[in-house]
Amino acid sequence: MLRLRTTLALVALVALAVCCCRRPQGGSGGGSPQGRIQLPGIDVSSLDAREHAQWSALVNELLAPCPDVAVSVAQCVQEQRPCPPCVPAARFLLRQVEAARPKPDIVDVFAGRFDPGRVKTVVVGTSASKGPVDAAVTIVKFADFECPGCAAAAALLDKLYETRSGKVRMVFKHYPIEYHRQAKLAAQAGRAAQVQGKFWPMHRIMFEHRTQLNESDLLAYADQIGLDVARFEADLHAPATVDFVAREKQQGENLGLRYTPFIFINGRECELSKLANPLRDLEEWVDVELSLAAQGYVDPPPSDPPVPASSAPPAPSPPATLSAAPSTAGAPTATPPAAPSAASGSAPPAPAAP
Numbered sequence: 001m002l003r004l005r006t007t008l009a010l011v012a013l014v015a016l017a018v019c020c021c022r023r024p025q026g027g028s029g030g031g032s033p034q035g036r037i038q039l040p041g042i043d044v045s046s047l048d049a050r051e052h053a054q055w056s057a058l059v060n061e062l063l064a065p066c067p068d069v070a071v072s073v074a075q076c077v078q079e080q081r082p083c084p085p086c087v088p089a090a091r092f093l094l095r096q097v098e099a100a101r102p103k104p105d106i107v108d109v110f111a112g113r114f115d116p117g118r119v120k121t122v123v124v125g126t127s128a129s130k131g132p133v134d135a136a137v138t139i140v141k142f143a144d145f146e147c148p149g150c151a152a153a154a155a156l157l158d159k160l161y162e163t164r165s166g167k168v169r170m171v172f173k174h175y176p177i178e179y180h181r182q183a184k185l186a187a188q189a190g191r192a193a194q195v196q197g198k199f200w201p202m203h204r205i206m207f208e209h210r211t212q213l214n215e216s217d218l219l220a221y222a223d224q225i226g227l228d229v230a231r232f233e234a235d236l237h238a239p240a241t242v243d244f245v246a247r248e249k250q251q252g253e254n255l256g257l258r259y260t261p262f263i264f265i266n267g268r269e270c271e272l273s274k275l276a277n278p279l280r281d282l283e284e285w286v287d288v289e290l291s292l293a294a295q296g297y298v299d300p301p302p303s304d305p306p307v308p309a310s311s312a313p314p315a316p317s318p319p320a321t322l323s324a325a326p327s328t329a330g331a332p333t334a335t336p337p338a339a340p341s342a343a344s345g346s347a348p349p350a351p352a353a354p
Contacts, residue, residue: 021147021177021260027086039077042090046098055097058106065089065114068298084297088288094318099276109274119267120255121304124171126235127248128190131161131169136293137286140171142252142262145187146180151207153261154273156279160286167290174248175260182213185236187245189218193227201225265289266350267302316325 034224036052038044039059044052064076068085073093076086092113096106112118122140141157143150162169174190176183186206193202205221206213215236224231235241252262256269263270266289275281292298 021144021180029110037074037088039074040080041087042077042094042095047094051097052248054103055094058093058097058103058110059090061092062089062107062110064115067116072205084184084292084295085114085288088292091269092284095281101276103236105274109271112269112271112274116268116300119299120264120269121302122255122264122267123251124247125251126244127171127173128194128203129169129171130200133169135167135169137164137167137289138169139286140173140264141257142173142175142248142257142260144175144177144180144183144344145190145213145258146183146210147260148179148210149259149272150261151210153263154203154207155271156282157263159279160283163283164290168286172199173252174251175257175262176245177251177260185215185247186213187248188236188241189213189222189232190243191244192232192238193222193225195235196227196231198225198227202227220351266299268299279303 005275011319036049037056037059044055047055059074059077060072062073064071064081064083065085066076066081069076069081069083070084073086073089075081076083077090089110093106093110096109101109124138124140128142139157139160140151141153143153145327157170161168161236174187176187189206190199190202193199196321202221202225205225206218209217209221218236219229219233255262255264256286259271261272263272265285270282272278298302
């Protein structure tokens with residue numbers, strides 16, 4: 001099974017390189033500096049002269065990740081300033097240069113990964129989740145069950161979750177895209193399975209069969225994973241289920257969703273297609289967050305306050321996850337989807353809440 005999931009994760013890398021599902025809507029590397037620098041704890045032996053020069057320019061130009069350390073990444077590392085993310089930031093830039101990413105892309109992905117001002121409030125609410133509520137790393141994914149990129153990401157995230165069990169909390173939020181005809185019904189099926197404590201098995205089977213998501217298919221999947229099918233069918237079209245999916249979709253739009261999968265790691269947007277190596281970089285991102293947490297470092301709190309929990313109606317049946325409110329921020333963009341993708345693995349169901 002582990003070999004199968006590893007294979008799926010590798011297939012997912014290929015799929016993520018070419019596709020993600022875009023929400024419908026109404027450069028090249030920089031120049032060379034004067035010199036090339038060496039920083040303690042950073043191995044630059046893999047870089048050729050041009051790459052070393054480009055990396056040197058980047059670490060000299062970009063600011064350290066800590067708002068109270070107003071120096072460049074290079075100076076932060078060289079002087080061992082009290083900013084634990086500085087060394088990971090320098091290494092991150094090195095790998096982006098190794099991957100021959102254009103400078104504008106490197107600067108953009110660096111800001112998303114390390115700029116304190118990019119952290120957003122992403123409230124979990126009663127969304128499906130697994131892993132400790134107090135985990136050092138919380139990954140929130142907005143996804144569509146027909147989206148090939150979402151299926152690819154599911155395989156990567158399942159592998160990540162399994163190899164860091166007990167350290168990561170995984171949260172799923174629904175964002176069915178309009179041009180995917182069965183996506184909204186599939187999202188409702190996910191919620192209906194969630195209220196019986198079996199969201200994650202349904203998540204797995206729907207991504208494995210993302211082209212077979214009509215109502216008869218969903219009822220068969222419900223039976224296959226051991227749900228009370230009559231209850232599932234009633235909840236599938238219940239007004240509370242429809243409203244739940246609509247509110248999660250609105251939360252994604254408030255956060256500026258432009259594509260699926262739309263992923264946040266500890267409040268930072270992670271666009272997998274912009275990573276040099278999605279699987280490796282995703283694992284390293286999470287490992288850096290775990291390491292920083294162990295050192296007692298946390299990002300400054302976001303400046304965007306969460307939207308108050310006002311009109312959250314009750315679930316169609318007793319809820320099967322954790323608690324809180326909807327969220328804020330953002331703006332849209334988009335283009336139609338691309339190639340097909342890999343299927344995902346899964347994990348145990350979310351525990352039922354009292």
